[in-house]
Amino acid sequence: MSHHLHVALWGVLPYLSAVLLVAGSAWRYRYDRFGFTTRSSQLYEHRMLRVGGPLFHYGLLFVAAGHVAGLLVPESLTERLHVGEDLYHANALLVGGAAGLATAAGLAVLLYRRLRVPAVRAATSRSDRLLYPVLLTVLLAGLAATATTTAHDPYDYRLGVSVWFRSLFTLDPDVAAMQHAPLVYQAHALLGMALFALWPFSRLVHAFAAPVGYLFRPYVVYRSRGGRRAGAGRRGAVTGEGALRR
Amino acid sequence: MRVMAQVAMVMNLDKCIGCHTCSVTCKQTWTNRAGTEYVWFNNVETRPGQGYPRGHEDQDRWRGGWALRHGRLVPRAGGRARRLARIFANPDLPSLGDYYEPWTYDYENLTTAPLGEDVPTAAPRSLIDGRPAPVTWGPNWDDDLGGGPEHLAGDPVLARMNEQVRLEYEQAFMFYLPRICEHCLNPTCVAVCPSGALYKRVEDGIVLVDQDRCRGWRMCVSGCPYKKVYFNHRTGKAEKCTLCYPRIEAGQPTVCSETCVGRLRYLGVMLYDADLVGKAAAVQDERRLYEAQLGCFLDPDDPAVARAAEEAGVPHDWVTAARRSPVRDLIVRYRVALPLHPEYRTMPMVWYVPPLSPVVEALTATGHDGEDPAKLFAAIDSLRIPVGYLAGLFTAGDPAPVESALCRLAAMRSHLRRINLGEERDPRIAASVGLDEAGIEAMYRLLALAKYEERYVIPTGYTAEHAGHADGAAAGCSLEGPEGPGMLEAGGFHTPPPREAEPSGAALRGRINLLNWNGKGRPAGLFPRRPRDAEGSR
Numbered sequence: 001m002s003h004h005l006h007v008a009l010w011g012v013l014p015y016l017s018a019v020l021l022v023a024g025s026a027w028r029y030r031y032d033r034f035g036f037t038t039r040s041s042q043l044y045e046h047r048m049l050r051v052g053g054p055l056f057h058y059g060l061l062f063v064a065a066g067h068v069a070g071l072l073v074p075e076s077l078t079e080r081l082h083v084g085e086d087l088y089h090a091n092a093l094l095v096g097g098a099a100g101l102a103t104a105a106g107l108a109v110l111l112y113r114r115l116r117v118p119a120v121r122a123a124t125s126r127s128d129r130l131l132y133p134v135l136l137t138v139l140l141a142g143l144a145a146t147a148t149t150t151a152h153d154p155y156d157y158r159l160g161v162s163v164w165f166r167s168l169f170t171l172d173p174d175v176a177a178m179q180h181a182p183l184v185y186q187a188h189a190l191l192g193m194a195l196f197a198l199w200p201f202s203r204l205v206h207a208f209a210a211p212v213g214y215l216f217r218p219y220v221v222y223r224s225r226g227g228r229r230a231g232a233g234r235r236g237a238v239t240g241e242g243a244l245r246r
Numbered sequence: 247m248r249v250m251a252q253v254a255m256v257m258n259l260d261k262c263i264g265c266h267t268c269s270v271t272c273k274q275t276w277t278n279r280a281g282t283e284y285v286w287f288n289n290v291e292t293r294p295g296q297g298y299p300r301g302h303e304d305q306d307r308w309r310g311g312w313a314l315r316h317g318r319l320v321p322r323a324g325g326r327a328r329r330l331a332r333i334f335a336n337p338d339l340p341s342l343g344d345y346y347e348p349w350t351y352d353y354e355n356l357t358t359a360p361l362g363e364d365v366p367t368a369a370p371r372s373l374i375d376g377r378p379a380p381v382t383w384g385p386n387w388d389d390d391l392g393g394g395p396e397h398l399a400g401d402p403v404l405a406r407m408n409e410q411v412r413l414e415y416e417q418a419f420m421f422y423l424p425r426i427c428e429h430c431l432n433p434t435c436v437a438v439c440p441s442g443a444l445y446k447r448v449e450d451g452i453v454l455v456d457q458d459r460c461r462g463w464r465m466c467v468s469g470c471p472y473k474k475v476y477f478n479h480r481t482g483k484a485e486k487c488t489l490c491y492p493r494i495e496a497g498q499p500t501v502c503s504e505t506c507v508g509r510l511r512y513l514g515v516m517l518y519d520a521d522l523v524g525k526a527a528a529v530q531d532e533r534r535l536y537e538a539q540l541g542c543f544l545d546p547d548d549p550a551v552a553r554a555a556e557e558a559g560v561p562h563d564w565v566t567a568a569r570r571s572p573v574r575d576l577i578v579r580y581r582v583a584l585p586l587h588p589e590y591r592t593m594p595m596v597w598y599v600p601p602l603s604p605v606v607e608a609l610t611a612t613g614h615d616g617e618d619p620a621k622l623f624a625a626i627d628s629l630r631i632p633v634g635y636l637a638g639l640f641t642a643g644d645p646a647p648v649e650s651a652l653c654r655l656a657a658m659r660s661h662l663r664r665i666n667l668g669e670e671r672d673p674r675i676a677a678s679v680g681l682d683e684a685g686i687e688a689m690y691r692l693l694a695l696a697k698y699e700e701r702y703v704i705p706t707g708y709t710a711e712h713a714g715h716a717d718g719a720a721a722g723c724s725l726e727g728p729e730g731p732g733m734l735e736a737g738g739f740h741t742p743p744p745r746e747a748e749p750s751g752a753a754l755r756g757r758i759n760l761l762n763w764n765g766k767g768r769p770a771g772l773f774p775r776r777p778r779d780a781e782g783s784r
Contacts, residue, residue, distance in 0.1 A: 038463065042464065054335055217442060220446060221445040
C-alpha cells in the first residue's frame with residue numbers, strides 16, 4: 001500500500017469521522033431532539049430482549065472500559081506500576097475476551113430477534129440495516145484482534161495502535177505506528193471510524209442520552225407552563241384590578 | 247404551607263352506562279395515530295373484570311406505584327440505582343399481549359377477491375406487522391362480564407376476596423369504571439423517569455411528557471400503577487393522558503368530560519399543601535391513606551389559605567374557582583367521592599362516587615322497597631359483598647368510607663323521593679348521614695341535575711395577562727410554540743377573550759369597586775376619568 005493511502009486512512013479519516021460525530025450529533029440535537037430515543041422494541045418482544053439487551057450493553061460497557069485502558073494508558077505507566085507484560089495481556093485476553101464474547105452473544109440474540117420476530121423486523125429502519133452489519137463486523141474484528149494477541153504473537157498493540165490513537169489527540173498522527181499494525185487491527189480501526197461516523201445518524205445517539213442526572217435529582221419534577229423550572233419567577237399575585245373584574 | 251392548585255376530576259359511577267363514548271372521542275382526539283393503535287388514554291372497564299391492560303392492579307406482578315421501605319417512600323420497582331441497572335431491558339414492562347394486538351381488516355379483499363363460490367371476507371390483520379392476526383383479546387374484551395368466570399378470575403381486586411363471596415357476588419352486580427390518568431400529587435411515573443421528561447405542571451398539576459426530552463426508557467410505563475402511560479412504538483416515546491390541557495387552559499372541559507352522555511364527570515380546582523404530600527403518602531397503614539390525602543387539601547374559604555395561595559402565585563380567580571369547585575364539594579364537603587387505589591401511594595386526583603344503583607336493584611329484586619331509607623341503610627351494611635369490592639378499589643379495603651358514601655347517596659334518594667311524591671319531609675334522613683336538608687338538596691342538584699356550568703368550573707390559563715400582567719411565556723395555548731402543532735391562528739380558540747367582550751366588568755374598567763373599598767385614601771379609579779383622558783389612553 002502506498003504511503004499516501006496510509007496517510008489518508010490513519011491521518012485524515014480519523015478526523016473526518018470525528019467531525020461527523022461531533023457536528024452530526026450537534027445537528028441532530030439541534031434539529032431532531034424528538035428523534036433522540038432508544039426506539040425500543042420491547043413492547044413487541046420481551047423474552048429474548050431481556051437476555052440479549054443487558055448482555056450486549058453490559059458487555060459493551062466493559063469493552064469500552066477496556067479500550068480506554070488499552071488505548072489511553074501508556075505502557076510506561078503500567079510498567080511503573082509493576083504490571084508485567086504477561087500479566088497485562090493475560091488480563092486483557094481474559095477480561096476483554098469475556099466482555100467481547102458477552103457482547104457478541106448479546107448482539108447475536110438481538111440480531112436473531114430482529115430478523116426472526118416479524119414485528120421487530122417490521123420496525124427496522126434503513127439506518128438500522130446499515131448499522132447492524134457495521135456493528136457486527138467491528139465487534140468480530142475486535143474479537144479476532146483480542147484472540148490473536150496471545151503470547152505467540154509478537155505484535156504489541158500498546159506500542160503500535162495505542163501510540164497512533166493517542167497521537168491523534170495531539171494533532172500529529174503517527175501514521176507509521178498504524179501502518180505496520182496487523183490487518184485485523186487496521187480493519188477494526190477502520191470499522192470503528194465508520195461506526196463513529198454513523199453514530200449521530202443512527203439509533204446509537206441514544207448512548208448520549210445516558211441518564212446520569214437521574215441519580216442526583218429529586219423524584220418528582222415540577223415544571224411551569226412557560227418552560228421555567230419550579231420556583232423560578234412565578235407570575236405575580238393578581239391583586240386590585242384583577243380581583244375587581246370578576 | 248406551600249399552596250398548589252390541581253385541576254381534578256370526579257366521576258359519578260352511578261351514572262356510567264358503559265357506552266365508551268369518552269374512550270372513542272378521546273382516541274379520536276389523541277391516539278388515532280400509527281404507534282398508538284393500542285393506546286387508550288381513556289378506557290372504560292367493567293368491574294369485576296381484568297381491566298386494561300390485563301390485571302394491571304396486581305402490583306405484585308407489575309410493581310407500579312410506591313412502597314414503604316423502612317418508613318421511606320421508594321418506587322416499588324426500586325430506587326434510582328436499581329432503575330438505572332435495569333435500563334437495558336425493563337423487567338416490569340407489559341408486552342403488547344397484555345394490552346392487545348391492534349388489528350384492522352383486509353377490506354381490500356372484499357373488492358379484489360376473484361369470482362368464486364364463497365362470499366369474500368375481510369380477514370383481521372395485525373396493525374403491528376401486517377400479518378393475519380386472530381382476534382383473541384381487545385381493550386374491553388370482558389365488557390359486561392363477557393367471558394364470565396374464566397376472565398373474572400383474572401381480576402386482582404376480586405382475587406383478594408374469598409371464594410364464597412365471589413360466587414354470590416357474580417350474581418349480584420357489575421358496574422363500569424372509566425379510567426384516565428390520575429394526575430397524581432405524588433406521581434410514580436415522574437419519579438422513575440430517568441430523563442426527567444415527565445413533569446407535573448406547577449400551575450394546574452397536570453402530568454405531562456416532554457416529547458423532546460423523553461428518550462424512550464419506558465420506566466414510566468411500568469412505574470405507573472394504573473398503567474396509564476403508554477409507549478408509542480413508532481416514535482419510541484412515552485405518551486399519556488394530557489387532561490386535554492389545551493382545552494383546560496382555555497377553560498373548557500376535557501374531551502371525555504365534554505362528550506360524556508351520562509354527564510357523570512366533574513372538573514374543578516383543588517388547593518392542596520404540597521409540603522404535606524410526602525408525609526401523607528408515607529402513612530404506614532394503607533387504610534389511612536384516604537384520610538391522609540384528605541388532610542392535604544386546603545380550604546379556599548379560609549382567609550389564611552387564600553392569602554398563602556396568592557403569595558404562592560396561585561392566581562386570584564383560581565382561588566375563587568376552588569371555592570366553587572364541584573370536585574371539592576364531592577370530595578371534601580359531601581365526602582361521597584373516593585380515590586382509586588389509594589394504596590398505590592401516588593395520591594391520585596381522579597376520584598369516584600361509588601355506585602349505589604346495584605344495591606338498590608338488588609334490594610328491589612328481593613321484594614323490598616329499594617328506596618326506603620331504613621331498609622336501604624341496612625342493605626348497604628348487609629350487602630358486604632359489593633362494599634368489600636368497592637373498598638378494594640377505593641379505600642385500600644376499608645369498608646367504612648364506602649358505606650358512609652353509599653349511605654349519603656341513599657339518604658339523598660330517600661329525601662328526594664319524599665319531595666317528588668309530595669310526602670312530608672323528614673329532616674332525620676339528612677341528619678342521619680351528617681347533612682342538613684339544604685346540603686342534601688345541593689348535593690342532589692350537583693349529582694342528579696349536573697348542570698354544565700356547575701359540573702365544570704375551570705379557570706383559564708391566561709388569567710395573568712388578562713389581569714394586566716402581560717406574560718409572553720404563559721400567553722395563549724401551549725401548542726402554539728414556534729414549532730408546535732399550532733392548531734389555530736391568533737384570534738382563535740385560545741386567544742384570551744377581548745376585554746370588550748366581558749359584560750360584567752365592562753362598566754368597572756379602570757374603576758374601583760366601592761363595595762370593596764376600605765374607605766382609606768384616594769385610590770386611582772375612585773372617580774371616573776374624563777372622556778377626553780379615556781380616549782387618549784386607549
